[in-house]
Amino acid sequence: MIEHRSWDHLSGHDRSAIADWSRERPQRFWDPGRKLLLALRRYQYWQARGGLLAAIFCKCLVLRHRFWSVVTGADIPLNCNIGGGLLIPHPNGIVIHPGAQIGVNCLLFQQVTVGSVEDGRGLPRIGDHVDIGAGAKILGPVSIGSHARIGANAVITRDVDAGSTAFGVNQSKQSQGGREP
Numbered sequence: 001m002i003e004h005r006s007w008d009h010l011s012g013h014d015r016s017a018i019a020d021w022s023r024e025r026p027q028r029f030w031d032p033g034r035k036l037l038l039a040l041r042r043y044q045y046w047q048a049r050g051g052l053l054a055a056i057f058c059k060c061l062v063l064r065h066r067f068w069s070v071v072t073g074a075d076i077p078l079n080c081n082i083g084g085g086l087l088i089p090h091p092n093g094i095v096i097h098p099g100a101q102i103g104v105n106c107l108l109f110q111q112v113t114v115g116s117v118e119d120g121r122g123l124p125r126i127g128d129h130v131d132i133g134a135g136a137k138i139l140g141p142v143s144i145g146s147h148a149r150i151g152a153n154a155v156i157t158r159d160v161d162a163g164s165t166a167f168g169v170n171q172s173k174q175s176q177g178g179r180e181p
Contacts, residue, residue, distance in 0.1 A: 017146070019104040020084070020105050021084050021085060024041070024085060032068055032072045032091060036069060036071075036074060036091060037086060039064040040078060040082075042057075043065060043078050044078070044079075065078055073093055074093065075095045077096070079098050080096055080097075080102075081099070081101045082102045083103045083128065084104050086102065086105075086107075086108065089109065090109055093110055093111040094111070094112050094113075095114070095115060096115070097116055099116075100114045100126070102130075103126055103127045103146065104129070106128070109135075110134050110135070111134055113137045113139070114126065114138045115139060121140065122141020122142075124144065125142070125144070127146035128146040128147070130145075130146065130149070130150070133153070133154065135152055135153040139156065142157060142158060144156070145162025147162055151166065151167030151168070154166055155168075155169045158170050
């Protein structure tokens with residue numbers, strides 16, 4: 001089984017967060033988003049093990065990853081740093097920078113971009129249980145706190161506090177007890 005990674009470096013990290021691996025388990029034969037994540041997780045497992053057998057498995061898993069990347073239209077690199085329990089119900093057009101960090105049990109909809117700005121300074125750090133709406137762009141050295149929500153087509157270039165909702169271009173409003181102010 002895949003080991004749980006430490007995400008203590010993420011702002012607003014909930015230390016009690018545990019990855020719900022069942023969210024990533026393929027539900028049926030044709031489940032492209034989950035099959036892409038499965039190829040990614042298996043590659044990372046064998047890459048960490050090392051050895052000759054692991055190198056052979058990694059080569060096969062690279063091909064599997066490329067197949068599911070083409071099918072889904074997603075660009076999620078094999079060396080990315082994603083916590084367990086990621087849910088991508090519609091993986092079309094999702095782009096994740098290999099250096100970006102995503103916490104456990106996050107939800108990404110289609111056309112989401114998580115990456116650096118043009119000059120390449122800094123990468124996003126996304127906390128646990130963050131929901132990111134369709135078409136959202138999270139760019140640059142920003143921290144998204146745990147349990148935050150990013151609205152559809154939002155462009156985020158500033159930090160978002162834990163438990164808050166961000167929408168539009170760098171606009172956010174703080175939640176109070178789970179309800180909007």
